[in-house]
Amino acid sequence: MYRYKQADQRLVEDRVAQFRDQMTRFLDGRLGEDEFRPLRLQNGLYVQRHAPMLRVAIPYGTLAAYQLRKLADIARRFDRGYGHFTTRCNIQFNWVRLEEAPDILAELAAVQMHAIQTSGNCIRNITTDPFAGVAADELFDPRPYCEIVRQWSTLAPEFLFLPRKFKIAFAGGVEDDRAAVRFHDIGALARVADDGRVGFEIFVGGGLGRTPMVGRTIRDFLPREELLNYFEAILRVYNRHGRRDNKYKARIKILVKDLTLEGFTREVEDEWAWTRGGPGCISDATFREMEAFFARHDYAPAPADDPGYLAALDGERAFARWVERNVSPHREPGYAVVTLSLKKTGVPPGDATAEQMDGVAELAERFSAGEIRVSHEQNLVLPHVARRDLPALWQGVRALGLATPNIGLLTDLVCCPGGDFCSLANARSIPVAAAIQQRFDDLDYLFDLGPLELNMSGCVNACGHHHIGHIGILGVDKNNEEWYQVTLGGREGRHAALGRVIGPSFAAGQIPDVIADLLKVYVGARHEGEIFIDTVERVGLDAFKARVYGGAA
């Protein structure tokens, strides 16, 4: 993991003092609401439906055990004993008091954390694959590049008042993109050129929200040393020319569309021509320094076929199921990557209590070199677990209620806080998620259905990423009533696609039946071994529509 240098530490401490001063001036009236708003947003502080919400940054989703303990501590002392992990790999506290926000930031600074740029029209938290650095299918570890971009984008003075928010994601794998890079303002996908040079394919203009778009390739191969020069060129073109007259048309995707990809690319390349090969290039020494922070953890040799582990697999069905769904291959033989499910039926997706956070921190120390990751599917990941420790870890995870064996299955659904908390939402999402989880609680059925992503958002801002769910649910408002629109066919990864609306929207109570109908069509039509989304792509939407609407739609 990256360890703060003196400059990083001083920055987060000075930031607390700066924000405390701004908060004081706001509370005593010297700083107006309009002037304070961007300042508090750039420190992650929203004014929400019930109380202010504080969003804390978890850079590229990586946490140390002591940091997770601090989050638990904050949840207990400043919130109602829990936090919500988001699709941007951050954590939100939904019940903080406005005037206490600086104190919380001070607590965070003591463990090298902050809330800088978790909101506002600036470059947001960088995200990546939660399996980065340990995935068996990775080309190279994207985290050193995430850290470089984190540092560069933190308080980048030119880019703190962009037309709109700006999200960047990295992925290190070629086959499997677990960071949804094609749905970011900038996405960077690891590439190694024929001559061995390391770099990235760069996507631009992807995003969800009310105008969802799949990002387009702006450069097939960008050598890694040009990363910041090129990002700066993109950001500068966007900062100067992005629309500022309408916040719904202010994201970079609209600029790319207006200029056409070719026109936008020309602007960026002209801008880049000024800096290419110049002092903004990242030096080899910097890469080495950053890579050293993320150097492979010193794995003690561990047998892949530990007898105790094999015996547990044979003897304990629940354990075997958990291993099947929640344990992934690790690049190191004898090790595994373990996903802890924050999707237990009846618990709002992504929520974790202070006790659970403390418990996970302890398990991470015992079994995962003290490291935890947050995935954009709102689960937690222990990245360095010896296979022989899996039975003991499972017992610990089960005791915390985080061992639901549903990773990648229907009930591992992604969901925003929705109308229960968020002042933007048109509809509640958590009760609908709970109804779906309750209806499809039968593990045999879930396992038979296989991989299926269901994403739900409470409004068009799409924090629940409904467009890229195989099944997507969007809360809409019709005459002050909550309705839910269903989309089908969304997908992340190499074959990224946006879901299409299947027809008129439904009342909340109808949603579990609608899902059941969609699943019946799939089960009837699937080929041997074909997953849900592949069946949808093969047979098209009509069969699904006919079933759901009885031919009426």
Added chain:
Amino acid sequence: MSALIRDGKVIDENWQWIEGDVPRVVERLEAGELLMLPLGVWLAQRPRLDPLCAGVWLGPDDALEALLPWLADVPLVAIHFPLFTDGRGYSLAHLLRRRHGYTGELRAIGDVLVDQLALMAQCGFNSFSLRADQPPAAALAALVGGLRSPWPGSAVP
């Protein structure tokens, strides 16, 4: 009355901000008045201007390329922030200072607030015409205590 800060000191305002196309600018300049002219006026009148007295100001969507041939002679370039949340001026400042080597006075005008001064300075502004309600003492403090990106080279030297 808005305060003016230049190079870390509160100074008396010396330039008049001419917002549009007003008559007799050449005569006024010849009479010794210090005027900041809109880019369009400045370009149109340039052959007849006393280079020492004619400052120029840019709006956020002005193309600064037209100004480049005369950068060495311009005594003052101001950049207008119609709203403090409009960040285009930061890019213009960065380009003038770092790319095009402008070394004269670079002034922020318009919705110029204490909490953004350090960022403006890091992008190359060295003078600030504060919005009327902004306290000069707080502005001076903000310029001394500004936070910086941890990435080396993020600010204009």
